[in-house]
Amino acid sequence: MANYKFEEFKEYIKGKKAAVIGIGISNTPLIKWLISLGCQVTACDKNTEDDPVLSKNISALKQISSDIKWSLGESYLTHLSEEYYDIVFKTPKMRFETPELKALKDMGSILTTEMELFMNLCPAEIFAITGSDGKTTTTTLTSEILKHAGYKVWLGGNIGTPLLDRIAEIEPDDKVVLELSSFQLLGMNTPADVAIVTNITPNHLDFHKDYDEYIQAKVNTFRNQGPVGKVILNAGCDLTYDMKDIARGRVKLFSANKESVMRTDSPLYARAYTENGRLVYDVNGEVTDICGIDEIFIPGLHNVENFLAAACAVIDYVKPEDIAYVARNFKGVPHRIEFIRELEGVRWYNSSIDTSPNRSLNTMNALAARNEKGVLICGGADKKCIYTNLGDAILNVCDRIIIYGSNGDLVTDIIAKEANGRKYEIYRIPDKEGDVYEFPETRENVVNAYKEAIEKAREWAKPGEIVIMSSIGTSYDHFRHFEHRGDMFRSMINEL
Numbered sequence: 001m002a003n004y005k006f007e008e009f010k011e012y013i014k015g016k017k018a019a020v021i022g023i024g025i026s027n028t029p030l031i032k033w034l035i036s037l038g039c040q041v042t043a044c045d046k047n048t049e050d051d052p053v054l055s056k057n058i059s060a061l062k063q064i065s066s067d068i069k070w071s072l073g074e075s076y077l078t079h080l081s082e083e084y085y086d087i088v089f090k091t092p093k094m095r096f097e098t099p100e101l102k103a104l105k106d107m108g109s110i111l112t113t114e115m116e117l118f119m120n121l122c123p124a125e126i127f128a129i130t131g132s133d134g135k136t137t138t139t140t141l142t143s144e145i146l147k148h149a150g151y152k153v154w155l156g157g158n159i160g161t162p163l164l165d166r167i168a169e170i171e172p173d174d175k176v177v178l179e180l181s182s183f184q185l186l187g188m189n190t191p192a193d194v195a196i197v198t199n200i201t202p203n204h205l206d207f208h209k210d211y212d213e214y215i216q217a218k219v220n221t222f223r224n225q226g227p228v229g230k231v232i233l234n235a236g237c238d239l240t241y242d243m244k245d246i247a248r249g250r251v252k253l254f255s256a257n258k259e260s261v262m263r264t265d266s267p268l269y270a271r272a273y274t275e276n277g278r279l280v281y282d283v284n285g286e287v288t289d290i291c292g293i294d295e296i297f298i299p300g301l302h303n304v305e306n307f308l309a310a311a312c313a314v315i316d317y318v319k320p321e322d323i324a325y326v327a328r329n330f331k332g333v334p335h336r337i338e339f340i341r342e343l344e345g346v347r348w349y350n351s352s353i354d355t356s357p358n359r360s361l362n363t364m365n366a367l368a369a370r371n372e373k374g375v376l377i378c379g380g381a382d383k384k385c386i387y388t389n390l391g392d393a394i395l396n397v398c399d400r401i402i403i404y405g406s407n408g409d410l411v412t413d414i415i416a417k418e419a420n421g422r423k424y425e426i427y428r429i430p431d432k433e434g435d436v437y438e439f440p441e442t443r444e445n446v447v448n449a450y451k452e453a454i455e456k457a458r459e460w461a462k463p464g465e466i467v468i469m470s471s472i473g474t475s476y477d478h479f480r481h482f483e484h485r486g487d488m489f490r491s492m493i494n495e496l
Helices: 004-015 026-036 052-064 101-105 114-121 135-148 165-167 211-219 238-246 299-313 320-329 357-369 390-395 408-418 438-458 480-492
Strands: 017-021 039-044 069-072 087-088 110-112 125-130 155-158 175-181 192-198 228-234 248-256 268-275 276-282 286-292 338-343 346-351 372-378 397-404 424-429 466-468
Touching: 004 114, 004 155, 017 026, 026 039, 026 052, 026 165, 026 175, 039 052, 052 397, 101 110, 114 165, 125 299, 135 155, 135 175, 135 299, 135 320, 155 424, 211 238, 211 346, 228 238, 228 299, 228 480, 238 248, 248 299, 268 299, 276 299, 286 320, 299 320, 299 357, 338 480, 346 357, 357 390, 357 466, 390 397, 390 408, 397 438, 424 438, 438 480
Parallel strands: 017 039, 017 087, 039 069, 087 110, 125 175, 125 192, 155 175, 192 228, 228 248, 248 268, 346 466, 372 397, 372 466, 397 424
Antiparallel strands: 268 276, 276 286, 338 346
16 A cells, blocks of 8 residues: 655655754664655764764765765764755754754754654554653563564664664554654654653753753653544653643553552543552453463563553553463563573673663662662763662662762762661772773773673672662763663673
8 A cells, every 4th residue: 555645755855955963873774765765965973984883874875875965073063054955854862942953944944853754654553652761661562562463563763773764664554663762752743643651750851951841752742642542641650640631632541559540530541550460451440351460571560560551552452362471471671680691699680771760770679579689780871860769779689889980979879878777888980081982992991890890790799699780870971872881791791
């Protein structure tokens, strides 16, 4: 079946001039795709060809076309206000009010992103998952359940692969599942057909103007839905619970706590919660049993809620047995309390996804629920987050803490504040600003810091205990992204 929106876009873009800001994971396929449609592309990036990753991307693009124009380095945006472009694709971490972008808009350019264009052109139903925590697991669960039920599923956004260059392959009966960050949602006008907001806690406040802007970005997943749209909200979080009042589509509430979803007695809302050790879905008193809590393979109350959120999203398309099957068989996603190996009686885990205090708090609570004890390796870049309750959660599991990262003082302070007489040891590895793995001249410093952390953890940990790398911060002080940090950590542990 023809995708008429895409056919119209192909006619529009042919011969047009486009600027693409950021030559990275999603925009490199975007550039290739635009060129294939006959578009004239200028590729812009703050880095230069000295950056090893960017150099590879540029080399690959030059093999595709010699007609691409380049604007690299610190002054990469200067030309944007001096030349007209029909359409400009910004990188998610660039604000729309950037002076050069405002100048382009004043000249008549269309400002958009790779994700917004994809959502506009996509012929299939879109499931979009956002929130401060649990996005990736909930996104993956939604995808896995739909796949088990027999749908062809396209997984993208922050996980999977960029999808815009594959838009011609997507059929109306397929399902598209996207994980979307607040960066991608800022300024987004296109809603998902089915939207999930997992929760809201302070996050990315180093980028957003304030907390309210961050919250409103999450609302953009469903703000412009019509009456047939669906939005799934965490009733255990007051901020997401209150979003029901602005939803135009059908609302579903989830929480492991039944009382949370029953705060309103409106028959308009479907609800998913736990009761008598079971996950259930309730529509105006008609209750569907899904599975037992003890059937869920991955640990933690937060993962019970991830399953409830995913169940709300897919239950109109699948059978309860499909959800139960995935609950029993889904082993989790990499970098999320990921078991690496057992060595000398000590079990090593990688939770590099823990890029905020709240994520690490959830990890510690999940480990505490299993009565785990051991050593924590942590540290990363702060996002102006709240650290309250983190120290207590850490000490419930780990009384030996190794810290390497630019937020080290914040972590040290909250542990001291919340220790309440509990004994603990902290081992600090000096954090040197400018030590970045990507650059050969400082790579060894970063690698040696992690080797030191691992050696100390191996010295401290006893048989029967765990070592968990839960970062409590982003990877951006030393790595390109959290996967990069986690992959290196995993590789080092496997080499022991």
